[in-house]
Structures are given as structure tokens and as C-alpha cells.
Amino acid sequence: MPDEPLVLGIETSCDETGVGIVRGHTLLADALASSVDQHARFGGVVPEVASRAHLEAIVPTMQRALDEAGVTLADVDAIAVTAGPGLAGALLVGVAAAKGYALAADKPIYGVNHLAAHVAVDTLEHGPLPEPAVAMLVSGGHSSLLLVDDLTAGVTPLGATIDDAAGEAFDKVARLLGMGFPGGPVIDRTARDGDPGAIAFPRGLTAPKDLLRHRFDFSFSGLKTAVARWVEARERSGEPVPVADVAAGFQEAVCDVLTAKALDACREHGVETLIIGGGVAANSRLRVLAEERAAKLGIRVRVPRPQLCTDNGAMVAALGSHLVAAGVAPSRLDLPADSAMSLTSVAVAG
Amino acid sequence: MVLVLALDTATPAVTAALAEVTDGGLKGLGERRTVDPRAHGELLAPQIGRVLADAGVRPAELGAIVAGTGPGPFTGLRVGLATAASMGQALGIPAYGICSLDAIGRAAGPGRVLVATDARRREVYFATYLDGVRVTAPDVAKPADVRVDADRAVGEGAVKYSEVFGVPIDDRVLYPSGEALIALAADDIRAKAAAAPLTPLYLRRPDAVAATERKPVLP
Ligand SMILES: [Zn+2]
Numbered sequence: 001m002p003d004e005p006l007v008l009g010i011e012t013s014c015d016e017t018g019v020g021i022v023r024g025h026t027l028l029a030d031a032l033a034s035s036v037d038q039h040a041r042f043g044g045v046v047p048e049v050a051s052r053a054h055l056e057a058i059v060p061t062m063q064r065a066l067d068e069a070g071v072t073l074a075d076v077d078a079i080a081v082t083a084g085p086g087l088a089g090a091l092l093v094g095v096a097a098a099k100g101y102a103l104a105a106d107k108p109i110y111g112v113n114h115l116a117a118h119v120a121v122d123t124l125e126h127g128p129l130p131e132p133a134v135a136m137l138v139s140g141g142h143s144s145l146l147l148v149d150d151l152t153a154g155v156t157p158l159g160a161t162i163d164d165a166a167g168e169a170f171d172k173v174a175r176l177l178g179m180g181f182p183g184g185p186v187i188d189r190t191a192r193d194g195d196p197g198a199i200a201f202p203r204g205l206t207a208p209k210d211l212l213r214h215r216f217d218f219s220f221s222g223l224k225t226a227v228a229r230w231v232e233a234r235e236r237s238g239e240p241v242p243v244a245d246v247a248a249g250f251q252e253a254v255c256d257v258l259t260a261k262a263l264d265a266c267r268e269h270g271v272e273t274l275i276i277g278g279g280v281a282a283n284s285r286l287r288v289l290a291e292e293r294a295a296k297l298g299i300r301v302r303v304p305r306p307q308l309c310t311d312n313g314a315m316v317a318a319l320g321s322h323l324v325a326a327g328v329a330p331s332r333l334d335l336p337a338d339s340a341m342s343l344t345s346v347a348v349a350g
Numbered sequence: 351m352v353l354v355l356a357l358d359t360a361t362p363a364v365t366a367a368l369a370e371v372t373d374g375g376l377k378g379l380g381e382r383r384t385v386d387p388r389a390h391g392e393l394l395a396p397q398i399g400r401v402l403a404d405a406g407v408r409p410a411e412l413g414a415i416v417a418g419t420g421p422g423p424f425t426g427l428r429v430g431l432a433t434a435a436s437m438g439q440a441l442g443i444p445a446y447g448i449c450s451l452d453a454i455g456r457a458a459g460p461g462r463v464l465v466a467t468d469a470r471r472r473e474v475y476f477a478t479y480l481d482g483v484r485v486t487a488p489d490v491a492k493p494a495d496v497r498v499d500a501d502r503a504v505g506e507g508a509v510k511y512s513e514v515f516g517v518p519i520d521d522r523v524l525y526p527s528g529e530a531l532i533a534l535a536a537d538d539i540r541a542k543a544a545a546a547p548l549t550p551l552y553l554r555r556p557d558a559v560a561a562t563e564r565k566p567v568l569p
Contacts, residue, residue, distance in 0.1 A: 048424065048556035055428050055550070059435050073440050089425045092391045096429040099395035100436030104409045228567045236568070333395040 009317025012094030013086025020314030080320025083111030084341025121315035139278030140167030159216025194248030359430030360422025367528020418450035455479035466507030
């Protein structure tokens with residue numbers, strides 16, 4: 001295998017159909033089809049709707065990626081695909097397609113971990129990963145703190161949400177403020193006109209007694225309920241709801257907890273690099289607050305550009321390239337899609 | 351002569367078959383079937399590999415693919431269609447879709463035949479065939495609501511609800527036949543007809559309810 005393998009990555013774990021192509025750490029193509037509009041009226045991703053959309057999108061998205069990169073399937077060294085975690089039916093479409101491509105073009109296949117791919121994608125923007133590093137992955141589906149010692153060998157989970165994912169909290173709060181779906185971008189915009197200190201919303205799992213057992217875990221369900229109560233009390237009293245202040249106060253509470261715990265994890269493990277990924281990494285306040293706080297501790301923050309933070313095929317290709325270059329054995333053609341795939345395996349063992 | 355691969359995952363059976371389509375006919379080169387409703391994603395690709403290897407055929411030698419488009423349980427059905435579509439794209443060959451019930455109906459032979467497969471939720475997917483040719487549109491219903499206008503019934507759905515249909519059950523034909531799928535697409539294959547994107551016969555809408563008004567959190 002070459003040092004700079006040409007690897008194709010397929011991602012279908014949620015509502016984005018992604019096909020990315022990389023050569024080593026260089027991104028050649030990142031084609032994406034999203035079914036997000038089809039989920040809007042349901043207020044969240046509907047698994048069956050997402051699965052149907054993946055099947056329709058996979059062939060044209062693959063074609064766009066190949067055209068964009070100017071390569072053919074015969075040229076690639078390996079095919080990587082998200083094997084989990086994610087929505088079972090959605091994952092299965094990508095895995096089945098990847099097997100079809102691998103079988104027809106006679107290429108090795110790597111079934112990879114979606115969360116590890118969120119970490120690996122940063123290499124496309126900022127070069128090789130300094131290890132060890134702490135990664136914080138925050139999206140509508142995940143809120144995890146991970147210790148990355150060696151991305152090819154496995155990743156150690158430090159903590160995760162015990163209820164809602166961070167992005168889910170954004171969606172739910174946006175909905176109760178009547179702002180639509182998805183909630184992240186609209187809350188970010190609205191919050192810019194608000195005062196983040198005007199309303200004090202709770203910071204989940206930060207009390208001393210919680211820190212004993214949940215030092216690196218998150219909880220956003222109580223925050224969401226606190227926002228709902230506050231808004232409802234306002235409405236009942238007949239006063240207007242200061243939407244911008246609510247959005248800013250909520251966003252501040254989320255970003256405060258996320259950055260405090262991520263940097264605490266860096267300190268605890270003597271790590272100098274924090275990588276942030278997932279859709280919520282696109283939040284402008286999260287980026288600013290993380291940079292500010294990390295700078296004081298001499299910790300470097302790496303955040304890929306927003307298109308690479310949300311789910312995409314490039315991240316899967318990036319992880320695949322990393323595995324191929326490290327000489328990791330490919331998976332077998334009977335590799336399963338695993339909706340609850342554990343982080344202890346970065347790729348399905350061959 | 352065209353080497354043709356057929357796949358079907360619309361029932362608990364995972365089927366892969368290989369045949370040679372010539373101007374005048376069709377010659378089966380191998381067919382494998384594994385019945386396991388929960389492992390279509392794991393079983394299909396290795397099974398295709400074995401059918402090809404047994405016949406000494408490399409994927410690059412294939413000239414067309416035929417896939418059963420259902421109706422069938424969605425998750426498994428999509429495994430077959432995603433595999434067929436991606437293989438067709440990778441090889442630059444057409445992938446034709448054929449109703450999976452048709453591949454049972456054709457294999458069932460002459461007479462007036464009801465084909466029924468298990469649609470889960472105590473329902474069946476079904477259609478009626480006359481001498482192997484479909485005469486009613488594929489549909490989904492509770493077994494008791496199926497209007498039976500046939501001399502016998504075939505398919506694993508017919509066996510499962512045998513007492514409901516009131517006609518003799520022929521349990522020799524339970525699942526779609528790969529060779530029948532290829533036979534049904536043979537004219538298109540010979541004519542090198544353009545293939546439309548593979549579209550599953552879902553027959554049911556996704557279970558999803560539109561977001562409702564939020565519930566109050568204050569007492
Ligand atoms: Zn993700």
C-alpha cells in the first residue's frame with residue numbers, strides 16, 4: 001500500500017448521504033446529499049425517511065464524488081464505510097453499497113467507527129494528529145469526550161451525555177421558541193442579539209456531588225426543561241418572551257459546560273490538544289469560548305471547518321486513509337452494521 | 351451471450367444467482383439461498399462472491415444485474431437494492447428491477463395462483479398470477495382482507511396464513527427464484543435496454559407523525 005493511499009469513504013449513519021475521497025491527508029472530493037428538509041415537519045430525524053433517502057442518493061452522490069476527484073473506482077486503494085454507531089437501517093444502506101463497490105471493483109473494505117471518523121477528519125485540515133489528544137464530539141446524535149492515544153488502535157471514552165445530545169437540546173429549544181429544525185444555526189444567529197447573562201440557566205452535572213461520579217459526562221435534559229419552564233412562565237404572565245436573551249442564555253449554558261469539561265479532561269490527562277467535531281462544533285460561541293479558555297491553559301484547539309464538522313463522507317475516507325497507511329487489516333465482506341458500535345474498535349476487525 | 355447476476359432480499363431468503371442469457375435462451379450457472387430474516391446485510395455480499403467463484407466468473411465479466419424490488423420488509427429489501435445499484439455503477443452495467451412477487455409467480459408455474467409473502471405486522475404482500483404472469487397489482491393487507499381469486503396459493507406468506515386463504519397451499523415455492531428474476535428481465539437484457547434507477551416497492555408510508563404542539567411543563 002502507498003503512504004498516501006487513495007481512499008473512498010461512505011457515510012450514511014443519520015440523515016446525510018456522504019461520499020468523500022482523500023489521498024493521504026488531502027481532500028479530493030466531498031459530495032453530500034441531505035434529507036434534512038424531509039425531517040423538518042417531524043421535528044427530528046425519522047429513521048425510515050432517512051433510509052429511503054440514502055438509497056435514492058447513494059449512486060448519484062458517488063458519481064459526483066468520483067467526478068469531483070477525477071478518479072474512478074478502479075483507481076482507489078480501499079473503500080471505507082461507517083459501520084456504526086448510528087441509525088441501524090440508515091447504516092445498512094451505506095454498508096451494503098460499500099460492499100457492492102468493494103466486491104465489484106475488487107477493493108479492500110474498512111467498516112469504521114463514525115465517532116473516530118469525526119476525529120480523523122481534522123487531519124484533512126490541520127495535518128497529522130498530535131497524540132495523545134482529547135476530542136469532544138457534539139452533534140444531534142452524540143456528546144462525547146474521548147481520549148485519543150492512537151487513532152488506529154482504539155479510543156478511550158472519558159464521558160458522554162447521560163440524556164439528550166447537545167445538538168438535540170438545540171433542536172428542542174429552537175422548537176419551543178418556534179424557530180424550526182434544525183435548531184443549531186438559528187439559535188446561534190438569534191443569540192448574537194441577546195445577552196448571554198440576562199437569564200441564568202442551569203449547568204448540568206457541574207455541582208460538586210455530580211462531579212464525583214460524572215466529571216466528564218453531560219446532561220442537557222434539565223437545561224431544556226428549565227428553558228421551557230422559563231418561557232412558559234413568561235407566556236402565562238402575559239409578558240413578551242425575550243427570544244434573543246433566551247437563546248443566548250441557553251447557548252451560553254451549553255457552551256460553558258462543554259468547554260469546561262473538555263478542558264478539565266485535557267488537564268487531567270496532560271493533553272495539549274483539544275479537537276472539537278460534530279455539528280455543534282460549528283456553533284460560533286462554542287469556538288470562541290473554547291479558544292479563550294484553552295489559551296489560558298496553553299492548550300491548542302483544533303476545529304475543522306463547519307462542512308467537515310457535520311456528518312460527511314470525507315471524515316470516513318480520512319479515517320480509512322489513516323488505517324490503510326498504518327497497515328491495519330481490512331474488514332471482511334460479512335461485516336455487520338452496528339448501531340451501537342463501541343469506540344474500543346475503530347474498524348470492524350478482519 | 352451475457353452473464354447476469356440476480357439478487358433478492360425481499361423475503362427472509364437472501365438469494366444470489368448467476369445465469370447466461372443468450373439470444374435464444376437462458377442457462378443457469380448457479381444459485382444460492384440462505385434463509386435468515388435478520389442478517390441480509392451480512393450474508394448477501396459473501397454469497398454473491400461464492401456464486402461467482404463457484405462458476406469461475408469474475409465480477410468484471412458480468413454484463414447485467416437483476417434485483418428484486420420487493421415488496422418486502424424495508425431494511426432487508428434495501429440491502430439487495432443498494433448492493434445491486436452499487437455493483438452496477440462500479441461495473442458500468444445496467445441493473446434492472448423486477449417485482450419480487452413476479453419471481454415467485456413465474457416459478458409457481460401454470461394456473462391461477464395467489465402469491466403471498468410475509469409483510470410482518472400480521473399482514474401479507476400479495477398479487478395474483480395467471481400462468482406465471484401477474485394479473486393484479488402488488489398490494490399489502492391483512493390475510494383475511496385479501497380477495498382470493500386463485501386455485502392455489504404459494505409463498506411463505508401463504509404457508510404462514512394457510513388456513514385463512516381457503517385454497518390449497520403449494521409449499522414448494524416459498525421465495526423469489528433468482529433464475530426467474532433473470533428470465534423476467536431477459537428481453538431487456540438482450541435488447542440492452544436502459545435501466546431505470548432501482549426503486550423499491552414499499553407499498554407503505556414511513557411511520558412518522560408530524561411534530562405536535564409542545565406539552566406544557568408547568569403544572
Ligand atoms: Zn456524527
